[in-house]
Amino acid sequence: MIDYDVDGDGVATITWNVSNRPMNVMNMDTMNAFAEAVDRAADDDDVKGVIVASAHKEFCVGADLSVMGDGDLSMLEDFMKVIHGKFRRMETSGKPFVAAINGHALGGGFEMALACHHRIAADNPKIKIGLPEAKIGLLPGGGGTQRLPRMIGMQQALPLMLEGKELAPAAAKNIGLVEDVVPADELLDAAKAWILGDGQKNKVQPWDKKSFKMPGGAVQSAMGQQAFAAGNAMLHQRTYGNYPAQQNIMSCVYEGCQVDIDTGLAIEIRYLIATAMTPECRNMIRLFFALTEAGKGAGRPKDIPATSYTKIGVLGAGMMGAGIAYVTAMAGLDVVLLDMEQAGADKGRAHAEGLLKKRVSRRRMDQAAADATLARIHATTDFADLAGCELVIEAVFEDREVKADVTKKSLAVTGDGITFASNTSTLPITGLAKASSRPDNFIGLHFFSPVDRMPLVEIIMGKGTSDETLARAIDYVKAIRKTPIVVNDSRGFYTSRVFGTYVREGLALLADGVAPALIENAGKMAGMPVGPLAMADEVSIDLMYKIGKQTREDLGDDYVEVPGDGLVQTFVEDLGRVGKKAGKGFYDYPEKGSKRLWPGLAEHCPPSAEQPDVEEVKKRLMYIQSVETARCMEEGVITEKRDADVGSIMGWGFPPFRGGVLSLVDTIGIVDFVADCDRLAQAHGPRFSPPKLLRDMAAKGEGFYGKAA
Numbered sequence: 001m002i003d004y005d006v007d008g009d010g011v012a013t014i015t016w017n018v019s020n021r022p023m024n025v026m027n028m029d030t031m032n033a034f035a036e037a038v039d040r041a042a043d044d045d046d047v048k049g050v051i052v053a054s055a056h057k058e059f060c061v062g063a064d065l066s067v068m069g070d071g072d073l074s075m076l077e078d079f080m081k082v083i084h085g086k087f088r089r090m091e092t093s094g095k096p097f098v099a100a101i102n103g104h105a106l107g108g109g110f111e112m113a114l115a116c117h118h119r120i121a122a123d124n125p126k127i128k129i130g131l132p133e134a135k136i137g138l139l140p141g142g143g144g145t146q147r148l149p150r151m152i153g154m155q156q157a158l159p160l161m162l163e164g165k166e167l168a169p170a171a172a173k174n175i176g177l178v179e180d181v182v183p184a185d186e187l188l189d190a191a192k193a194w195i196l197g198d199g200q201k202n203k204v205q206p207w208d209k210k211s212f213k214m215p216g217g218a219v220q221s222a223m224g225q226q227a228f229a230a231g232n233a234m235l236h237q238r239t240y241g242n243y244p245a246q247q248n249i250m251s252c253v254y255e256g257c258q259v260d261i262d263t264g265l266a267i268e269i270r271y272l273i274a275t276a277m278t279p280e281c282r283n284m285i286r287l288f289f290a291l292t293e294a295g296k297g298a299g300r301p302k303d304i305p306a307t308s309y310t311k312i313g314v315l316g317a318g319m320m321g322a323g324i325a326y327v328t329a330m331a332g333l334d335v336v337l338l339d340m341e342q343a344g345a346d347k348g349r350a351h352a353e354g355l356l357k358k359r360v361s362r363r364r365m366d367q368a369a370a371d372a373t374l375a376r377i378h379a380t381t382d383f384a385d386l387a388g389c390e391l392v393i394e395a396v397f398e399d400r401e402v403k404a405d406v407t408k409k410s411l412a413v414t415g416d417g418i419t420f421a422s423n424t425s426t427l428p429i430t431g432l433a434k435a436s437s438r439p440d441n442f443i444g445l446h447f448f449s450p451v452d453r454m455p456l457v458e459i460i461m462g463k464g465t466s467d468e469t470l471a472r473a474i475d476y477v478k479a480i481r482k483t484p485i486v487v488n489d490s491r492g493f494y495t496s497r498v499f500g501t502y503v504r505e506g507l508a509l510l511a512d513g514v515a516p517a518l519i520e521n522a523g524k525m526a527g528m529p530v531g532p533l534a535m536a537d538e539v540s541i542d543l544m545y546k547i548g549k550q551t552r553e554d555l556g557d558d559y560v561e562v563p564g565d566g567l568v569q570t571f572v573e574d575l576g577r578v579g580k581k582a583g584k585g586f587y588d589y590p591e592k593g594s595k596r597l598w599p600g601l602a603e604h605c606p607p608s609a610e611q612p613d614v615e616e617v618k619k620r621l622m623y624i625q626s627v628e629t630a631r632c633m634e635e636g637v638i639t640e641k642r643d644a645d646v647g648s649i650m651g652w653g654f655p656p657f658r659g660g661v662l663s664l665v666d667t668i669g670i671v672d673f674v675a676d677c678d679r680l681a682q683a684h685g686p687r688f689s690p691p692k693l694l695r696d697m698a699a700k701g702e703g704f705y706g707k708a709a
Contacts, residue, residue: 002033003055004040010048011192012041017055024056026108026142027064028079035086042093049096049195052116053188054103062107062133063142065285073276080272083108083142084265087115091208096199100191102184104128106166110177111142114151117202119177120191121169122184129172132164134245137284137657141272145252146264150207152176153216154253155227161253162235162246207261219258228254240525242657244278279667283659286705287649290642290660291483297474299459299486299640304471309333309479313392313414315406317348317379320423321395323451326352329376331480336386337379345379352377355452386413391476393445395423398546403427404435411436419472421445425496426547429462429489439464443473446493448651456650457482462489483650485643487632491551494629494638498661499652501624501687503539506532507564508684509617513608516586516597522617527655532621534595537585541571542578563687570604620680620688622664625654627677627688629661634693641704665694666703674698 003015014037016024024030041050054060063079090097099105099113101121110129113119121127131140131148139145140161149157156175159165169181182190206212217223228250235246248271256264275281310333314325317339325337325348339345353374359365365373378385386392392410396402403422411420416438422429425446433442444460457477461470470486477484487494502523509519510533520531528535536544545568552559571577571585577598579585587595625648632638638647645660658664665673674695680688690698701707 001030002037004037006041006044006047007192009192009196010046011051011195012044012047012049013051013053013188014038014041015053015055016060021064023058023104024054024060024109025064026060026062026083026112027066028075028082031079031082031086035082035089038086038089038093042089042095047095049098049199050090051098051100051188051191051195052112053100053191056103058103058109059099059101059105060109060112061104062109062111065136065288073273076276077269077273080141080269083111084269087112087143088262088265090115091117091205094203096195096203098191098194098199100187101127101129101169101178102187106130107133107140107144108142111140111144111147113178114147115143117205118179118194118199120180120182120187120194121172121178122187123169123181124184125168125170127169128166129169129177130164130166131161132166134162134243134249135164135284136288137243137245137275137278137281139245139249139252139268139272139275141268143265143268145249145268145271146256146261147207148177149253149257150212150214150261153214154219154224154257155216158227158231158250158253161249162231205261214257219254240527242280242527242655244280245275248272248275280657283663283667284656286663287645287656287659290646291650293642294485294646295478295483297478297484299470299484299643300474301467301471304468307390307472307475309390309476311336311389312476313338313386313389313410315339315392315394315410316396316423317345318395319351320447320449320451322348322351323449324393324395324423324447325349325377326355326452327480327482329373333376333479335377336389337377338383338385339379339381342379342381345381349374349377349379383409383413386410389414389418391419391421391472393421393423395447398424398427400427400432403432407432407435411438416441419443419469419476421473423447426492426550428491429460430464433462433464440466441469443469444489444493445473445477446495448495454650455483456495456647457484458493458495458647458651459484459486460489460493461486483646485638485647485651486640487638487643487647488636490632490635490637491554494632494644495647495651497637498625498628498632498648500544501628502528502621502652503532503536503544504562504564505621505624506536507567509620510601510605511564511567512684513606514617515607515611516601516605518611518614518617519621520597522614523621525614526618526622527657528621529653533586533597537579537587540579540581541568541585544568545572563685567605575604619676620684622658623673623677623680624688626661626664626673627690627694630665630694631691633662634691662704666705670694670698670701670703 001018003017006012018024041047097116098118099116105113131144133140172178173181252268252271256267312328312333313336314321315338317337325335328335337345337348356370360367360370394406396406419441421443422432429444433439436442443465446458448454448456459473474484506519523531577584583589588598589595629644638644641662644662648654648661649656674690677688677690
């Protein structure tokens with residue numbers, strides 16, 4: 001797993017070559033082997049310097065998260081002491097170490113590079129370099145919080161760690177993360193040349209020299225104090241104190257950079273252990289694994305051959321259809337983008353062209369690649385052009401008759417043996433499948449707007465949809481580099497149904513006399529990207545009105561009044577305030593300046609004299625989402641807890657620190673959650689009443705992810 005070699009010039013090469021994992025990862029076994037190689041080189045008088053390299057396509061992607069253990073963090077502490085001890089051995093051995101970064105160097109892998117005296121990266125824009133631990137609720141624990149600030153200064157280092165930024169080699173060199181970028185085939189030669197040349201004069205790290213001064217100013221300096229004052233304020237503004245890892249990164253740097261490096265490293269371990277003990281960290285690590293599984297298509301039926309696509313049809317060239325065409329073409333597939341009018345089809349293609357121009361301007365794609373991608377999109381009004389498509393996706397208006405018409409016209413050209421998908425967000429797939437003579441080949445593919453940025457696709461199984469069709473749908477979603485979750489047919493499916501509870505609870509709070517500013521701030525403080533009233537404006541109030549009206553018509557006497565129905569009706573029918581697209585909804589949207597809550601809200605929804613505690617408002621907004629998800633689980637709309645949590649995070653912005661809608665229940669504790677929901681149901685209505693699934697789990701002391709604490 002760690003290869004060791006010394007050439008005739010006295011240059012040792014320690015090569016990471018972990019064969020039992022798809023990537024080079026750090027665990028106790030690999031680190032012990034690496035430690036043995038470091039000691040061997042350091043103790044060999046004939047070795048003039050050491051290259052740390054990789055035999056894999058990546059350099060090293062950091063620690064194996066299994067070292068976190070099952071709640072016992074003693075293994076993590078022991079592991080980090082091994083890492084710190086061996087990295088310090090590299091730094092103080094009296095021999096120059098150089099990192100030859102041939103691929104991704106992330107987390108502990110980049111911290112290993114930081115412990116080298118010099119870093120050279122291959123010139124490949126696809127390589128990622130950085131410390132992304134904060135994205136999974138951790139902090140850089142292999143010395144990153146101490147070495148990076150000492151190398152490039154606190155002002156530059158803090159944002160990189162707090163945001164978990166990953167940089168390409170050229171960008172990494174610009175801010176000093178690596179010293180050199182060379183062609184990939186020259187990497188090892190360049191590393192050896194440095195060791196035999198400048199490396200012989202640079203065997204001591206800057207922070208181990210008595211003359212060392214912190215780049216950009218020490219913590220106690222005016223610049224240092226300003227950086228922490230501003231940094232803490234910005235951090236609280238963005239996170240509302242919900243992410244312990246970020247706060248602990250700030251503390252690590254603040255405390256550790258006032259003392260020597262060894263004391264700073266001890267401080268880092270202390271904060272790492274404290275961070276790992278938080279529920280937020282456990283939630284985010286669990287979410288990381290769930291996202292990884294979902295991204296690999298974990299819901300795909302087994303033993304069904306994989307499908308490779310070459311040509312896809314997209315019906316409807318509006319924002320959704322154009323977005324689907326763009327991501328499909330970006331995956332290297334030909335696309336037929338069909339609309340009622342040629343002008344509409346051309347407009348959809350132009351939307352894709354605009355997205356490609358942005359990529360070129362940002363140097364994320366060259367012009368030749370952009371031209372080739374755009375050439376794959378054929379804008380047309382002729383259904384005959386769909387001939388040869390293996391998959392057709394309709395993204396037309398939310399109207400059953402329109403959808404049925406385009407379905408029949410498409411299948412008349414392609415034949416009914418192809419996979420046909422609807423991008424509907426609310427209409428039941430089983431009903432839409434009646435327009436096809438092969439409902440077994442009919443499925444839902446619910447994309448999210450904007451398609452080019454939203455990573456999730458909700459795959460909806462109709463009652464007649466076959467496993468083969470599901471497998472083909474997942475193959476397509478993976479081909480366009482999106483993450484699929486699988487749900488069963490239901491009104492609103494899973495994501496639209498549960499997401500709607502957040503918005504409607506905001507309206508219910510407003511109708512109850514809660515101040516709109518309190519509602520909006522509580523939503524953001526709870527971790528949601530925006531408040532529920534702003535979200536209603538984004539979705540558009542008139543769309544909510546139309547969906548509610550259609551649902552009422554479909555269900556007849558079975559329709560149950562939803563909180564906020566009356567308010568939505570008033571805003572659409574009486575006030576004409578339909579949302580952001582019209583420049584007026586619950587907010588006003590001036591041409592110049594930021595949006596602001598509509599002053600007229602006080603007239604139509606007068607605030608009560610007594611306002612609830614902000615924590616109570618947060619509970620109402622968040623708990624309702626988890627209760628509705630539990631109902632979806634009970635009804636079989638969603639069957640995998642993984643898909644429930646991943647869908648909530650990637651689909652509508654449920655806060656990652658909570659781990660997802662079901663993880664929230666476990667974090668609170670199933671017994672406490674059920675008791676609190678019963679209290680809310682008594683105070684605000686049966687929508688909060690826990691379903692039998694939750695009551696049974698509470699009685700058994702079982703959470704969604706194991707026994708209740």
